[in-house]
Amino acid sequence: MSGKLKGAEIFIECLKKEGVKHLFGIPGGAIIDLHDAIYKQKDIEFILTRHEQGAVHMADGYARSTGQVGVSLVTSGPGATNAVTGIATAYMDSIPLVVFTGQVPTHLIGNDAFQEVDIVGITRSCTKHNFLVKDVKDLAYTIKKAFYIARTGRPGPVLVDIPKDVQTASCEFEYPDAIHLRSYNPTYHGNPKQIKKVAKVIEQAERPLLYIGGGVITSNAHKEVLELAERLQIPAFTTLMGIGAFPADHPLSLGMAGMHGTYKANMAIQYCDLLISIGARFDDRITGKVSEFAPNAQVVHIDIDPTSISKNIKVDYPIVGDAKLVLKELLSILKDNNKIHQNRKKWLDLIKKWDSEHPLSYEDSDKVIKPQYVIQLLNKLTKELDPIVSTEVGQHQMWVAQFYNFNKPRRFLTSGGLGTMGFGFPAGIGASFANPDKQVFVIAGDGSFQMNLQELAVLATYKLQTKVIILNNSYLGMVRQWQQLFYGRRYANTNIEVQPDFVKLSESYGIIAKRVEDKKDVEQALTELINYNGPYVLDIKIEREENVYPMVPGGAPLSEMILT
Amino acid sequence: MKRIFSVIVENEAGVLSRIANLFSARGYNIESLNVAPINELNLSRMTIVTEGDENILEQIGKQLNKLIDTIKVIEYSDDVPYVEREMALIKMHTDSSTRAEILRIVDIFRGKIVDVSQNSYTIEVTGSSEKINAILNLLEPLGIKEIARTGKVAMSRESKQ
Numbered sequence: 001m002s003g004k005l006k007g008a009e010i011f012i013e014c015l016k017k018e019g020v021k022h023l024f025g026i027p028g029g030a031i032i033d034l035h036d037a038i039y040k041q042k043d044i045e046f047i048l049t050r051h052e053q054g055a056v057h058m059a060d061g062y063a064r065s066t067g068q069v070g071v072s073l074v075t076s077g078p079g080a081t082n083a084v085t086g087i088a089t090a091y092m093d094s095i096p097l098v099v100f101t102g103q104v105p106t107h108l109i110g111n112d113a114f115q116e117v118d119i120v121g122i123t124r125s126c127t128k129h130n131f132l133v134k135d136v137k138d139l140a141y142t143i144k145k146a147f148y149i150a151r152t153g154r155p156g157p158v159l160v161d162i163p164k165d166v167q168t169a170s171c172e173f174e175y176p177d178a179i180h181l182r183s184y185n186p187t188y189h190g191n192p193k194q195i196k197k198v199a200k201v202i203e204q205a206e207r208p209l210l211y212i213g214g215g216v217i218t219s220n221a222h223k224e225v226l227e228l229a230e231r232l233q234i235p236a237f238t239t240l241m242g243i244g245a246f247p248a249d250h251p252l253s254l255g256m257a258g259m260h261g262t263y264k265a266n267m268a269i270q271y272c273d274l275l276i277s278i279g280a281r282f283d284d285r286i287t288g289k290v291s292e293f294a295p296n297a298q299v300v301h302i303d304i305d306p307t308s309i310s311k312n313i314k315v316d317y318p319i320v321g322d323a324k325l326v327l328k329e330l331l332s333i334l335k336d337n338n339k340i341h342q343n344r345k346k347w348l349d350l351i352k353k354w355d356s357e358h359p360l361s362y363e364d365s366d367k368v369i370k371p372q373y374v375i376q377l378l379n380k381l382t383k384e385l386d387p388i389v390s391t392e393v394g395q396h397q398m399w400v401a402q403f404y405n406f407n408k409p410r411r412f413l414t415s416g417g418l419g420t421m422g423f424g425f426p427a428g429i430g431a432s433f434a435n436p437d438k439q440v441f442v443i444a445g446d447g448s449f450q451m452n453l454q455e456l457a458v459l460a461t462y463k464l465q466t467k468v469i470i471l472n473n474s475y476l477g478m479v480r481q482w483q484q485l486f487y488g489r490r491y492a493n494t495n496i497e498v499q500p501d502f503v504k505l506s507e508s509y510g511i512i513a514k515r516v517e518d519k520k521d522v523e524q525a526l527t528e529l530i531n532y533n534g535p536y537v538l539d540i541k542i543e544r545e546e547n548v549y550p551m552v553p554g555g556a557p558l559s560e561m562i563l564t
Numbered sequence: 565m566k567r568i569f570s571v572i573v574e575n576e577a578g579v580l581s582r583i584a585n586l587f588s589a590r591g592y593n594i595e596s597l598n599v600a601p602i603n604e605l606n607l608s609r610m611t612i613v614t615e616g617d618e619n620i621l622e623q624i625g626k627q628l629n630k631l632i633d634t635i636k637v638i639e640y641s642d643d644v645p646y647v648e649r650e651m652a653l654i655k656m657h658t659d660s661s662t663r664a665e666i667l668r669i670v671d672i673f674r675g676k677i678v679d680v681s682q683n684s685y686t687i688e689v690t691g692s693s694e695k696i697n698a699i700l701n702l703l704e705p706l707g708i709k710e711i712a713r714t715g716k717v718a719m720s721r722e723s724k725q
């Protein structure tokens with residue numbers, strides 16, 4: 001016996017070297033050897049989920065809330081295909097994941113063997129990169145590459161497919177300390193000449209505006225963004241993914257822009273003369289009608305991914321690089337003098353005027369529970385706790401984005417790019433594993449919650465501080481809103497009144513749960529949920545036909561907002 | 565606009581499908597695609613002829629670069645003078661009435677007859693795609709049986725100074 005290890009043991013050693021503490025997934029024939037190796041060690045905890053989609057979203061929530069790589073392990077065939085939605089969700093939001101899939105033995109690959117799918121082929125367009133490991137000698141280096149690719153540059157999910165015979169074969173184990181790929185070298189430092197030019201343009205702009213995307217969170221550049229905004233008195237809006245990258249309570253904050261953005265943010269985009277985009281990608285949910293987007297502005301675009309630049313709109317000053325490094329360099333040469341501040345007053349006053357004309361608002365009621373009221377109240381009651389808030393997808397997601405004030409990054413977890421119903425609950429659980437001392441609130445729609453509620457079993461097992469608040473309108477509300485506004489109120493297939501009793505359902509898992517139907521009980525119920533030490537599900541029956549406003553209809557310019 | 569890209573890639577399993585997938589997933593056209601290993605350790609060179617407006621071509625270049633297996637992307641344009649060649653094999657029906665004419669055409673185009681049978685010639689011809697189109701036009705009425713074209717390969721010209 002020399003220093004040879006089996007593939008399964010190598011797998012464990014590599015994960016330890018990468019500092020992995022939690023693995024999410026479900027076992028199966030093609031990864032039973034890996035599970036046997038997991039059983040024999042204590043450093044890595046395996047979290048047994050009830051569906052592979054839940055597992056990948058948990059790894060994703062783990063990653064979003066910490067910035068570390070989330071890791072999932074699923075079996076071949078159906079295990080792998082179940083994971084695909086989770087992988088695509090992470091891909092669209094640039095979240096670092098490594099997903100391991102079991103595969104049939106190498107000699108059976110291509111034979112339509114039992115539980116064989118070509119998962120590398122299936123996930124080619126929704127992973128940053130993927131690998132099939134054909135030889136145990138390549139296993140350690142491939143895992144090293146997978147983690148490296150997942151977390152560097154523009155992060156993303158990487159899939160590693162490990163055939164069963166590779167898990168059982170043996171070889172010497174050696175884990176490389178450093179890695180160099182001749183074909184992969186992200187650009188981190190921006191072009192200094194271009195940064196100088198941009199500094200000039202920023203100093204000269206009369207109505208500059210910061211456009212803050214999720215890349216600011218990824219690159220940990222929120223402090224630099226704030227410094228830039230404050231020193232030059234530049235107002236800032238965020239995208240959905242950028243929420244938390246700029247403090248919502250800050251006087252220069254305009255909130256979120258786009259389809260359900262604030263009036264002031266969307267108007268500021270249409271009137272600014274310089275738009276400084278950092279770590280964002282001009283998604284159609286932000287731009288509205290592209291040809292009428294920011295018609296008066298020159299555009300600066302700082303992004304680590306060259307393909308994001310000038311993809312949807314023409315950029316005047318592109319800078320490819322890491323947001324934090326580029327901003328540091330920019331801040332070191334920017335001059336901020338009183339003249340700039342004086343000029344800014346007019347611009348900030350105009351924004352103030354827009355804000356006072358059409359602030360974010362809703363018509364409250366004593367008869368029914370308004371969802372916005374619930375979120376505002378939760379915001380008030382939990383401010384001091386600095387919690388993590390995870391959402392599903394739909395109207396409730398937008399109400400959280402609008403009415404919960406996030407002042408720090410990595411506190412708001414939401415599926416932005418793919419808009420995956422069923423993301424929020426497992427992602428919240430994943431965040432709880434990564435942040436055991438923090439409260440995690442999952443704001444769920446009744447429809448979305450039903451897409452992954454099997455993960456209540458994980459909550460029940462681990463008694464996490466994950467608190468689920470269902471904003472229950474018994475509708476696929478966001479789609480119903482479109483039907484109401486644009487399809488003559490024909491509510492085709494959006495009424496979901498037939499649904500489980502979420503309270504009894506939770507209780508059947510041994511989880512405390514309660515229902516609220518009366519506005520006067522909301523505060524008491526929220527307080528109880530917040531103070532409860534352990535998982536809790538609160539089903540709040542809200543006004544069924546409440547809409548999210550403002551709203552820019554799909555394809556319309558940002559200036560054409562429906563306000564109420 | 566037509567554009568030729570040369571892409572130097574790691575000669576890894578699946579790299580061709582990553583590139584093909586990129587084009588189909590993003591709705592780009594591939595007019596021709598040619599791949600073969602090159603001298604250096606474990607590298608392949610692909611030549612892709614594609615079409616699109618300036619924006620799309622710019623995106624294609626960037627997207628090709630973004631693939632983890634891509635080492636280098638060369639984009640040929642007026643600023644980057646280049647030579648391009650394509651090879652075709654053309655199998656012709658022949659009989660006593662056409663043989664002489666076929667040979668004459670092949671000669672003009674500096675092609676070669678690489679295989680002969682009772683009633684067929686197989687012709688090899690190399691040149692720009694236009695040249696190959698031209699010979700095909702002339703041969704067409706004489707009875708083409710089968711055509712195989714490689715698609716373009718390209719390389720930048722060295723500066724003459």
Ligand SMILES: Cc1ncc(C[n+]2csc(CCOP(=O)(O)OP(=O)(O)O)c2C)c(N)n1
Nearest residue numbers: 394395396419421445446447448476477478
């Ligand atoms: C997996 C998936 N299927 C379908 C959709 C389309 N979709 C977007 S929002 C929505 C309704 C969500 O309903 P619910 O979770 O109850 O949230 P609400 O809008 O009522 O707050 C649907 C069906 C989606 N985003 N994801």
Ligand SMILES: [Mg+2]
Nearest residue numbers: 445446475477
């Ligand atoms: Mg609903």
